[in-house]
Amino acid sequence: MNPIRKWLFLIISFVVLLTLIIVVKQLLPEKTSEAKVSTENRAMNQFTPHTISSGNESQYTIQLVMGKDGKFHVDTTVNIKNTSNDSWEELMFYFIPNIFTKSSMEQLDRTLKVPGTVQMNKMTVDGIPVGYVLEKDTLSAPLEKSLGPGEEVSVDFSYEFTLPEDGLRFTKSGNNYHLAQFYPMIATYRNGQWNKEAYRFRGETYHTGFSDFKVSYDIPEGYTIASSNDNEVFPSQRVGTFQVNKVKDVFIAILEDPLVIEKREGNVSIRVFGFKDKEDLYKEISEVAAESLSYFQEVIGPYPFKQLDIVVDGLGMEYPGIVTVGSIFGHPVDSKSLKNMVVHELAHQWFYGVVNNDPYKEAWLDEGFTSFTEKLFYFSNSDDEIPFESMYKMIEGLEPLPVNLPLDQYENSSHIYGKSSTMLWSLFEKRGGLEGAEKFLKTYYDFYHYKEIDTEEFVRFAKYYFNLEDATEFESWLDIQ
Numbered sequence: 191m192n193p194i195r196k197w198l199f200l201i202i203s204f205v206v207l208l209t210l211i212i213v214v215k216q217l218l219p220e221k222t223s224e225a226k227v228s229t230e231n232r233a234m235n236q237f238t239p240h241t242i243s244s245g246n247e248s249q250y251t252i253q254l255v256m257g258k259d260g261k262f263h264v265d266t267t268v269n270i271k272n273t274s275n276d277s278w279e280e281l282m283f284y285f286i287p288n289i290f291t292k293s294s295m296e297q298l299d300r301t302l303k304v305p306g307t308v309q310m311n312k313m314t315v316d317g318i319p320v321g322y323v324l325e326k327d328t329l330s331a332p333l334e335k336s337l338g339p340g341e342e343v344s345v346d347f348s349y350e351f352t353l354p355e356d357g358l359r360f361t362k363s364g365n366n367y368h369l370a371q372f373y374p375m376i377a378t379y380r381n382g383q384w385n386k387e388a389y390r391f392r393g394e395t396y397h398t399g400f401s402d403f404k405v406s407y408d409i410p411e412g413y414t415i416a417s418s419n420d421n422e423v424f425p426s427q428r429v430g431t432f433q434v435n436k437v438k439d440v441f442i443a444i445l446e447d448p449l450v451i452e453k454r455e456g457n458v459s460i461r462v463f464g465f466k467d468k469e470d471l472y473k474e475i476s477e478v479a480a481e482s483l484s485y486f487q488e489v490i491g492p493y494p495f496k497q498l499d500i501v502v503d504g505l506g507m508e509y510p511g512i513v514t515v516g517s518i519f520g521h522p523v524d525s526k527s528l529k530n531m532v533v534h535e536l537a538h539q540w541f542y543g544v545v546n547n548d549p550y551k552e553a554w555l556d557e558g559f560t561s562f563t564e565k566l567f568y569f570s571n572s573d574d575e576i577p578f579e580s581m582y583k584m585i586e587g588l589e590p591l592p593v594n595l596p597l598d599q600y601e602n603s604s605h606i607y608g609k610s611s612t613m614l615w616s617l618f619e620k621r622g623g624l625e626g627a628e629k630f631l632k633t634y635y636d637f638y639h640y641k642e643i644d645t646e647e648f649v650r651f652a653k654y655y656f657n658l659e660d661a662t663e664f665e666s667w668l669d670i671q
């Protein structure tokens with residue numbers, strides 16, 4: 191090649207190479223954060239969420255009669271369809287009232303001032319009495335003939351109980367009766383077995399799928415009801431019925447002489463039930479509830495009910511369409527903490543109420559997301575920067591455990607609430623802060639409402655959402671081996 195031709199060849203090669211580089215560069219996504227969001231959104235269009243099956247579908251019919259002496263008589267029918275791939279030889283229920291009896295408490299080495307009582311009068315499967323076994327909160331019954339996939343069965347229970355005083359959730363509180371988990375709840379079935387863990391006094395050790403409920407009640411004169419019923423008036427009827435669908439459980443509070451504050455927020459009626467002469471505080475609670483409800487509806491998705499009841503009595507706890515607030519581990523909280531508790535329990539309506547997860551095996555998915563969402567509300571109300579450094583400091587001294595272990599692997603709840611919400615926040619330190627977090631939460635909720643998620647599915651979603659090649663970012667706080 192002569193020198194001129196050689197130069198010409200080199201120049202042409204250079205121009206071709208340059209053109210190629212420019213073309214390839216334009217085809218590849220840009221790495222700036224702005225462009226990343228749109229890439230993520232486009233990517234999410236291809237994403238299909240997976241749900242974990244409950245292994246069954248169930249409808250409950252509950253007839254509740256309360257006597258003047260505080261004794262309850264309940265008839266419950268549960269229609270259960272086996273949606274797993276296995277044939278069942280037995281049925282397994284949680285029956286939590288039985289935890290608070292004298293004999294169960296003795297077995298658990300605990301005492302109550304006034305224990306509850308339980309008397310199971312009858313259990314039948316398709317009308318035929320069965321030999322059930324009731325051991326602590328586990329109620330199991332063998333099936334005379336195995337129940338194959340897709341087959342249905344109807345189970346009837348007739349029982350009586352009285353409430354314990356200083357019980358947990360299922361308790362008598364002053365003159366009020368808190369009926370939480372007061373009926374046999376069918377357990378989830380997965381991996382070839384019933385998913386039923388032993389009862390614990392910390393955390394929620396029961397896990398159910400979404401079910402439909404028809405409830406009728408008959409209570410003595412002088413009481414009113416606040417419950418998961420979406421369409422309640424105050425004072426309630428003494429005898430009534432209601433229906434609520436697609437919920438994990440149903441809660442009924444039977445209350446004596448509450449002070450009630452009602453407030454509307456959009457199409458939701460908020461009712462605060464108080465029991466002290468603290469009208470101003472109850473008004474403030476209704477205001478913080480309205481404010482956070484409005485924010486959550488805007489940022490996450492619609493509140494799933496038309497009514498939100500807040501019973502200011504007992505420990506902070508969420509139930510479908512109703513929450514209790516007031517104390518933590520038996521200690522009453524101050525008014526600021528009380529309002530924070532309202533925001534927290536309200537956020538659970540989305541994360542527990544609509545996005546389901548196993549609260550025993552992976553409590554971080556509801557408690558961590560709820561704490562994360564609660565902070566989102568506070569940060570959105572402040573002009574300050576998100577205090578990442580102080581959040582990291584708070585979890586500095588914790589044992590270096592992942593946040594997604596079962597409840598029995600922790601000594602306290604710092605990992606499930608604190609570390610998990612902080613680690614969720616850390617995902618947004620360099621990914622858009624508050625706005626990045628809001629967008630993420632909305633997308634997550636859009637994909638998983640009325641589904642059950644686990645850690646593995648969360649990581650699959652997050653990798654897709656953030657366009658990550660691997661899960662390294664989660665390995666320091668999630669056990670995903």
Ligand SMILES: [Zn+2]
Nearest residue numbers: 534538557560
């Ligand atoms: Zn919580």
